[in-house]
Amino acid sequence: METSKPLLSVEQLSIQFGGLKAVSDVYMELASGELCGLIGPNGAGKTTLFNLLTGVYVPTEGTVTFNGHRLNKLAPYKITRKGLCRTFQNIRLFGELSVIDNVKVAYHSQASHSMLSSILRLPGHFKGEKVIEEKAFELLEIFQLELYKDEKAKNLPYGMQRRLEIARALAGNPSLLLLDEPAAGMNPKETEELMGLIGQIKERFSLTILLIEHDMQLVMGVCERIYVLDHGQLIAHGTPEEIRNNPLVIEAYLGEEVS
Numbered sequence: 001m002e003t004s005k006p007l008l009s010v011e012q013l014s015i016q017f018g019g020l021k022a023v024s025d026v027y028m029e030l031a032s033g034e035l036c037g038l039i040g041p042n043g044a045g046k047t048t049l050f051n052l053l054t055g056v057y058v059p060t061e062g063t064v065t066f067n068g069h070r071l072n073k074l075a076p077y078k079i080t081r082k083g084l085c086r087t088f089q090n091i092r093l094f095g096e097l098s099v100i101d102n103v104k105v106a107y108h109s110q111a112s113h114s115m116l117s118s119i120l121r122l123p124g125h126f127k128g129e130k131v132i133e134e135k136a137f138e139l140l141e142i143f144q145l146e147l148y149k150d151e152k153a154k155n156l157p158y159g160m161q162r163r164l165e166i167a168r169a170l171a172g173n174p175s176l177l178l179l180d181e182p183a184a185g186m187n188p189k190e191t192e193e194l195m196g197l198i199g200q201i202k203e204r205f206s207l208t209i210l211l212i213e214h215d216m217q218l219v220m221g222v223c224e225r226i227y228v229l230d231h232g233q234l235i236a237h238g239t240p241e242e243i244r245n246n247p248l249v250i251e252a253y254l255g256e257e258v259s
C-alpha cells in the first residue's frame with residue numbers, strides 16, 4: 001500500500017536558551033488536510049515550537065521538512081512564501097492602516113507583478129492592484145469584516161481583530177496555517193463562531209491547520225489529532241479520546257480540567 005508523505009515532518013527538534021531546553025527532541029507529522037491541536041500547560045514550549053517552524057528561531061538540533069523542503073535556517077519570509085503561514089498570540093496588525101490595507105499588505109508580499117512595473121506604474125501594476133483589491137475584499141467577506149474595510153484596524157473590537165489576523169495569514173496563500181491561540185480573549189459565542197469559520201476556511205482553501213489553544217473542550221471538539229507538550233517535551237499525541245485518557249497528560253494538567 002502506498003502511503004503519501006506528510007505535509008509537515010518534524011524530527012528531533014530542540015532549542016536551548018541558556019540552561020533551558022524550551023523544546024526538546026520533538027517529533028511531529030501532519031498529513032495534508034488535517035486539523036491538529038497543540039496543547040500543554042503554560043510555558044510548555046508551544047509558541048517556541050511555532051517560532052521554530054516559522055524560522056523565527058533556528059533550532060539547536062533537529063529538522064523541519066515542509067512539503068518536501070528542508071526549512072532549517074530559512075528566513076521567516078521565505079518560509080511564508082513556501083506556504084507555511086501563521087498568526088501570533090499577541091495580535092500584530094498595522095493599527096493605523098485600514099482593515100482592507102492590512103490584508104492588501106499581506107498580498108503584496110506575494111504579488112506577481114514586478115517592483116519595476118509598480119515604480120513605473122505600468123499596466124501590469126494596475127491589473128495586479130485590482131486583483132489584490134478583489135482578493136482582499138473576498139477574504140474580508142469570508143471573515144464578515146467587509147463592512148469595516150475602511151476602518152482603522154486598531155478601532156475594531158478585539159474579536160474582529162483576531163479574525164483579521166487570520167484573514168491576513170490567508171493572504172499568504174498557505175497550505176499549512178499555524179494559529180496561536182486564535183480564540184484568546186474571545187467570549188464563548190465569538191469562540192464558537194470562530195471555530196466554525198476555521199472549519200470552513202480549512203475546506204475552502206484546502207488547508208492543513210495546527211492550532212494552539214488553552215480551551216480544552218474546544219480543542220477536543222474540533223481537532224482530529226492532538227500533540228501535547230510539557231516542559232518542552234512531547235508527552236503524548238493521538239485522538240482527543242486518547243489524549244483525554246492519557247495518564248501523562250492528566251498529570252501534566254493536574255489541577256486543571258482535561259475533559
Ligand SMILES: Nc1ncnc2c1ncn2[C@@H]1O[C@H](COP(=O)(O)OP(=O)(O)OP(=O)(O)O)[C@@H](O)[C@H]1O
Binds near residue numbers: 020
Ligand atoms: N527567546 C527566549 N529566550 C529565553 N527563554 C525563552 C525564549 N522564548 C521562550 N522562552 C522560554 O521557553 C519556555 C517556553 O515558552 P513558550 O512561550 O514557548 O511556552 P508556551 O507553551 O507557548 O506558553 P503559554 O501557554 O504560556 O503561551 C518558557 O520557559 C519561556 O520563558
